[in-house]
Amino acid sequence: MKTCNILLAGFGGQGILFAGKVLAYAGLIDNKQLTWLPSYGPEMRGGTCNCSVVMSDESIGSPLVVTPDVLIAMNLPSLEKFAGKVVKGGTIILDSSIIDKKVERDDVNVFYVDATKLAEENGMEGLSNIILVGKMFKELGFCSEEALFKAIDKCVPARKAEMVEKNKEALRIGMGQ
Amino acid sequence: MGEKVLMKGNEALAEAAIQAGCRHYFGYPITPQTEIAAYMSKRMPKVGGCFLQAESEVAAINMVLGASSAGVRAMTSSSSPGISLKSEGVSYIAGSDLPALIINVQRGGPGLGGIQPSQSDYWQATKALGHGDFQLFVLAPSTIQEMVDFVSLGYEVGEKYRIPTMILSDGMLGQMMEPVEFPEAKETAQAEKTWATNGHKNKRKKNIINSLYIEPQVLEDLVKERFERYEKIKATEQRAEEYLVDDADIVVVAFGASARVSRNAVNMAREAGIKAGLIRPITLWPFPENTIKKAVSHTKDFLCVEMNMGQMVDDVRLCVEGKSEVSFFGRTGGMIPTPEEVFNEIKKLSEKEAK
Numbered sequence: 043m044k045t046c047n048i049l050l051a052g053f054g055g056q057g058i059l060f061a062g063k064v065l066a067y068a069g070l071i072d073n074k075q076l077t078w079l080p081s082y083g084p085e086m087r088g089g090t091c092n093c094s095v096v097m098s099d100e101s102i103g104s105p106l107v108v109t110p111d112v113l114i115a116m117n118l119p120s121l122e123k124f125a126g127k128v129v130k131g132g133t134i135i136l137d138s139s140i141i142d143k144k145v146e147r148d149d150v151n152v153f154y155v156d157a158t159k160l161a162e163e164n165g166m167e168g169l170s171n172i173i174l175v176g177k178m179f180k181e182l183g184f185c186s187e188e189a190l191f192k193a194i195d196k197c198v199p200a201r202k203a204e205m206v207e208k209n210k211e212a213l214r215i216g217m218g219q
Numbered sequence: 220m221g222e223k224v225l226m227k228g229n230e231a232l233a234e235a236a237i238q239a240g241c242r243h244y245f246g247y248p249i250t251p252q253t254e255i256a257a258y259m260s261k262r263m264p265k266v267g268g269c270f271l272q273a274e275s276e277v278a279a280i281n282m283v284l285g286a287s288s289a290g291v292r293a294m295t296s297s298s299s300p301g302i303s304l305k306s307e308g309v310s311y312i313a314g315s316d317l318p319a320l321i322i323n324v325q326r327g328g329p330g331l332g333g334i335q336p337s338q339s340d341y342w343q344a345t346k347a348l349g350h351g352d353f354q355l356f357v358l359a360p361s362t363i364q365e366m367v368d369f370v371s372l373g374y375e376v377g378e379k380y381r382i383p384t385m386i387l388s389d390g391m392l393g394q395m396m397e398p399v400e401f402p403e404a405k406e407t408a409q410a411e412k413t414w415a416t417n418g419h420k421n422k423r424k425k426n427i428i429n430s431l432y433i434e435p436q437v438l439e440d441l442v443k444e445r446f447e448r449y450e451k452i453k454a455t456e457q458r459a460e461e462y463l464v465d466d467a468d469i470v471v472v473a474f475g476a477s478a479r480v481s482r483n484a485v486n487m488a489r490e491a492g493i494k495a496g497l498i499r500p501i502t503l504w505p506f507p508e509n510t511i512k513k514a515v516s517h518t519k520d521f522l523c524v525e526m527n528m529g530q531m532v533d534d535v536r537l538c539v540e541g542k543s544e545v546s547f548f549g550r551t552g553g554m555i556p557t558p559e560e561v562f563n564e565i566k567k568l569s570e571k572e573a574k
Contacts, residue, residue, distance in 0.1 A: 070398050078396040103483035105395050108557050
């Protein structure tokens with residue numbers, strides 16, 4: 043891996059920033075260079091939210107992802123805004139429970155994951171974000187499996203310790219898709 | 220060095236200040252720097268320090284003046300419009316020969332402007348953050364590690380020369396996370412501040428901190444003495460990073476967030492066979508004249524890249540003295556230039572030179 047530019051996008055409250063943080067910590071544990079940059083501002087309240095994560099073996103210049111190698115899209119406005127920006131040969135992973143449209147490009151790899159439905163069926167509402175991260179890991183293997191699971195330990199705050207296992211289970215569900 | 224952790228720039232800077240012995244923080248919320256105040260509000264009580272959310276930016280900077288007068292490491296932080304409000308107090312701090320740490324996490328301006336990252340306070344920070352003849356020691360971090368490292372550097376240089384320090388950051392650096400290491404806890408023994416108004420206990424003459432001098436000759440003498448210190452700072456404290464500059468025909472000059480973008484663009488140019496390099500001023504005042512001047516002999520074109528309408532480019536032109544071409548590319552209002560945009564500018568210069 044030289045540099046992997048990842049963009050996660052969806053509604054505020056879907057755990058976009060958290061999912062980005064898990065990716066970032068996984069990279070950190072694997073001793074990669076990385077940056078995490080959130081969108082910030084009034085648009086976050088109920089509106090769209092996105093997060094750039096750059097992982098690299100070399101030092102990173104701009105942390106702002108304009109042309110992603112990987113797009114994780116969790117709502118339609120995000121897909122419409124960013125699908126065209128993904129590099130040729132790049133990857134789009136989307137939550138098909140929420141987005142009922144197909145991606146109209148044949149030069150990218152698209153994975154449709156019924157993430158919100160899967161989360162609900164497995165009693166883990168709100169973890170569709172992590173299911174999508176699990177799918178991304180399965181398809182791209184951007185870090186070691188050990189680092190990805192350790193990243194969950196790092197990212198879940200102590201006051202929500204009971205969520206650690208649920209997040210890990212969500213990763214496994216995503217990896218099984 | 221300790222373990223690498225992931226932290227937002229704002230939070231890392233706040234933690235660094237606490238580790239550097241800052242126990243007096245006075246602030247007021249404003250996007251995109253509010254995490255500094257929020258972090259301080261949680262951490263300060265645990266280390267026996269003082270976190271105070273003032274009633275306004277003006278109050279906060281005057282509290283810094285008071286705390287610094289007593290010889291402690293004090294700090295305030297804000298973003299562009301809030302820094303303008305602090306400018307009177309900054310001038311008083313400089314006029315009182317006090318060290319103090321002032322953080323500007325810049326956003327778009329003028330006026331209330333916007334809340335996205337910007338570098339449009341370069342002129343304010345380096346030329347006139349308030350009235351009167353004075354300078355600040357201005358540091359421009361471009362990584363989260365530098366957001367940490369420049370806190371203690373800022374205090375040390377500020378205390379050595381009795382000059383306020385500004386860390387000129389921006390919304391991108393404040394909000395982003397990157398791995399960062401905190402230095403091993405070192406002796407926080409600070410140089411003795413013989414000038415501080417911290418109680419003479421009948422053992423020395425009383426100290427007075429003041430910026431009012433009615434007698435013109437007295438004031439002129441004091442300002443001249445201060446400017447002798449500024450000359451020493453110019454001679455000893457210039458800092459810049461050079462990247463692929465030695466053989467470069469085209470040198471990009473950029474600081475902070477725009478330097479990160481420019482570094483990508485320089486790499487793209489090298490891959491395209493263009494000899495491009497990057498000079499990244501780390502101290503904005505004193506401006507790293509020596510580094511720019513050294514590069515003039517082999518540089519055909521300097522390209523200044525900033526997130527404003529062209530401010531630092533004036534200082535680059537002063538150093539280049541017309542010996543090479545100096546051009547400018549910038550985005551403003553909260554827009555961040557892309558590496559492709561900067562690369563295109565480099566390419567244009569390269570094509571022009573080839574003609």
